[in-house]
Every structure is written in C-alpha cells, then in structure tokens.
Amino acid sequence: MDSDPSQPFRIEAVDYAAALNQLRAVREIVFVEEQQVPLELEWDELDPNCVHVLARALDGTPIGTGRLTPEHKIGRMAVLREWRGKGVGDAMLLALIEQARQRGWREVSLHAQSSAIAFYLRHGFQPYGERFWEAGIEHQSMRRVLGGPASIDHRDTAIETIVDIVGDARRHLFLYTRDLDPGLFDAPPVMEALRRFGTAGRGNEMRVLLQDAAAPQRGHAPLLALAQRLPSVFLFREVDDPVDKAYPSAYLANDLGAYYFRTLGHRFDGEADLHAPGRARQLRGAFMPVWERARPVSEYRALGI
Template sequence: MNISDFRVEPADYQVDFDELRTLREAVFIVEQNIPKEVEFDTVDPDCYHLIARDNQHQAIGTGRLTPDHKIGRMAVLETCRGKGVGEALLLALIDKALKLGWTELMLNAQTTVSGFYGKYGFVKEGDVFMEANISHQIMRLCLEPVSKSSRPVPKPQDSLVEISETKTLEGTLSAILQLIGKARRQICIYSPDLEHVLYGRAEIVEALKQFAINSSGGNVLIIVQDTLAVRSQPHPLLDLAQRLPSAFLFRTPVEADDLQYPSAYIINDRDGYLFRQQSSHYRGVWSPTLPARNRQLAEEFERVWQRCRPCTELRALGL
C-alpha cells in the first residue's frame, strides 16, 4: 500500500467504533494475540480517541487518551507503518493533552517500541513488566504548561451596534466576512446546503482558513440540512475542511422540524450574527455586536446541534 498522504482527526466513539474495533483487532488481537476481553476495556467510551485515515478515507491507525492521563491503544496497520502515521497520532495526542492543561502523560510501552516514545521525550520508569504476555515499560512525559502570552489589558466590550439589513449578495458576503474576522474561538453556521454562492466564495473560504489557523483550537460548527445537495458538486469549503479536519465539524438534522427549517444564519462568539428568514434569499438582518439576538441564536443552534447526527456521508468525502 502506497500512502502519499494521510490525516489524523478526532474519532466519535459511537460513530467510528466499528473502524476503531477493526483496527485494534487487526493489530492487537490478530497480530499480537492479545485476548479480546483485555483489548476492549470499560474505560474505552470515556476516552478521547483519534483516527488516522488515508486518502481513500480508510482507517489506518488509532490512539487514545484516558481520563487518568495515559496514552494507549496506539495501533497502525502493518502495511502503513514507517510512513509517519504513528508519529502523527502521538503528536496529536500530546497536543490534545497540552490543550487540556495536563502537566504529564504516561503510557505502557511495549519494550520493542520504547525507543520510539523516547524520541519524543518519554522517560522510562520502573522495571519491565508483563502484560498480555508482552513485555512492557512504563514511560512518562512531563508537559510544559502552555505559556500564556503577555497581553495588554482587555479592551472594553464592543459597543452595541444596531441591526442593519442586507439585501444583496455583496452585502451578505460583507457581513459574513466581518463576522468571521471578529470571531475568537467559535463560528456556528446553519445552512440548507452549504450555499456555494456564499460559503464557496474564495474570500469566505480564505477567511475561514485564517480563523482555523490562528484561533488556537477554535472550531467551525456547521449544520447542513441537505447533504445530497452538498455532495452534488465540488465545494471549496469541503476541500478546506479536509485539510483542517479538527477545526470543522459537520452535523445534519434528523427531525422533520429541523429538516424543514426555512432560515439560515451565522453567528460568532463576539455577539455578532447574520440571520436570513428565507435561506433562498439574500435579504436578512445582521449586527457585529448584539448580544441578546446572538445569544438566542446560539442557544437555538446548540439545541439543534445536540439533536443532529454527525455527517458521515460528508466525512466519506474526506472530512
């Protein structure tokens, strides 16, 4: 198997369980003869899981963080080893631990791969021990707390800005760009079909790219009603999401009322919003700073988000 590229992304334990199981069974149960009852433990549902995928969206590797600050279940398919997949998984897990504010990580390394972990700062601790008939070594990594950049005294909250009306494509694009540009850590988009004329525009895609890169762990949450329409043509935003999968999360409604919702909107975490009563028209209202309306839409978005399912059909395109 020739892997020219791959990506690492968070795994949804419920949605991705079959793929996680297949990976771990292939590596641990079939290849290493570890008993199935040992491999799949009770802590699994409470862990943070990662999955590595190749360009055909096939799962090729996985790893997890447990609630007690341990890395485990690092598995890469035999045909995919030596291509940087394990390294990418490990670095992504370390990065997640840093973002969670953890000050150390531990793992039980099989002694045959302890040198791999040593290259990334893990230090051996204690004696070699046997687990599932395989020799292991406890290893520990001390994490440097993420340094807080020295910042000036926070600026006063933005002044309220009265509602403005958008009537044209240009006005709508301008409002969206301003909302993206002012966002700190989160942007929420509710759209019928990820409107290509808006969210496929080069300037919008570039603004979302800059937000994803510069927001230090920020994300864009997108609810799409008609995933078939999204898949019917190439979409620049989907291409961007493929390159930055941890920043873009997609869900789609399953309840009739949500599927028939006629409006579209975008909100940021700086009290800004743009709301269009009819998603098929550009006419709408917006404000860069109007907390009351922003809060209403944010609460509505969260309620619908929780009712939605992950867009596995979009992920099959590379998300």
C-alpha cells in the first residue's frame, strides 16, 4: 500500500498473526488503558478474519491501527496519543476504504464514538439511527456508500466537506455561489480553513463567482474581511449574463480532484467526492467561461478588496 512520502509515518495492510504484537501495542494502550474497555471485549473472534491496517512511524514503531470486518464494518480505529492530530487516523481510514473498494463492496459502516463523529463526517460518513452505548462509551452508527460521490444531507457534513476541499487544494479553488451561502462559508471551521489557505504563501488563489454580490456586503460576510487582508488570494466577480444568472446550482472545486456540488444553490444538500478528478475538472471547465464574461465586483474594491 502506497503512502505519502511527505508523511512521517507509513500505512500498510498487515497479516493479523504476524502483526498481533504490534496491534496489541496500540489497541491495548488506547482502548484498555485509556478508555477502560475490558480486555475481554477488546479482542474478539472477528479479529483473525479481518483486514487490519497498521500505521508505523518511520522507525517502525506501531502508532495506529484499524480493521475491516467481514460484515463490511470499519472498527478498532486507534492512534497513540502523541500521534493524534497529525493525519494518522485520516490515512488509516482512507486505506481501509480503499481495501473495501478493492473487494467490490458497495458500502461500509461503523460505530463511531461520539467524540469522533465529526472526524467521520469529514470523510463522507452519514449518521443513522439513535445513539447507543457500547463498552461504556456513547456511539453513533454511520455509513458511507463507496464507488461514487457521497450524498451530503447534513449541514455539519457539508461544512466538514468544504474544510477538506479547501485543505486539500494545491493552489486553486473555484467557488460558484449565489451569495456566499450563509451557514456554510461563514462557519468558523470553513473560515479557519480559508485563512490557512490564504496565508500558506504558495501563491494560492480562490476565484469566487457570485450571483448576488450585494448580499454578502449586507450580511457582513466574514470572507470579505479576510479578502480585504489578502486581496491577491481571494478574487470576486458577479455573473452578468442572464443565462448565468438563471443557473440554479452551486459548487466548490479544487485543483486536486475534489468537489462539492449542490443542484439547488440555496440549499446545502448535494453530493461530494474528494477523489474525482474528472468531475472536478469538468466543473472547473464550466467555471472559467462564466468567470471570463463576469464583471469584477468593483464595490468590493471600494472596501479595499
């Protein structure tokens, strides 16, 4: 299994029997010692029949685990405390999803600890059913359809998706929006992702096509204040052609193959895929001709933008 050479760790699928001691070194620290899960509940009869992925530091030290069960469930996701927040969990989850895709599975599910729900939302998993308690910890059932775009039908999922698309962009973002979508593009996690994008110092650029340039001003959209500080990064135009003004949809795409598309631009529900270069390229191709015939938003320049 290939890993990103820039990461200070490696992810690979491992043989359960051969890697058992390394799996124990992570799972028993995280689940048994930290979370007080009884040892007899931590290891079960499914383990020998699961696909296991192991994260190792570059010196070979085990730092994270996850498994994929024959019932198409992801579980036992664990990362050692000192490695949390460094992308290990994200990389393991993507590796498990890829293992499921290779087996032709149409869907995977999981029981997310309540503290990890946002993490799984960010990766396109949708909650279903009521929350429940398992091994003394509150959980939520979640699932994700594979082999195509994920359906976005929760605002929190939409926000996490936008954060991912912004964070994954190499240098360019393309946003087609009616009015900067209050509730989405003013959400604190989105604004923080855009701030990081704008200050990354890589020559980054975000082009924003608006159908109503006055609405963000009236609503004091926080992106305008950010753009005032970073005018070479955030560029705004308003569609002028009547055909463009009648376009009902909205979308965000980056230059690394991720997109979030909403058929009705005034709603947040839609579809997204973080690994769809063809579709993202198609959206960027549709964006540019509209951008060329749109008018620069001169009233924003009056604000110093």
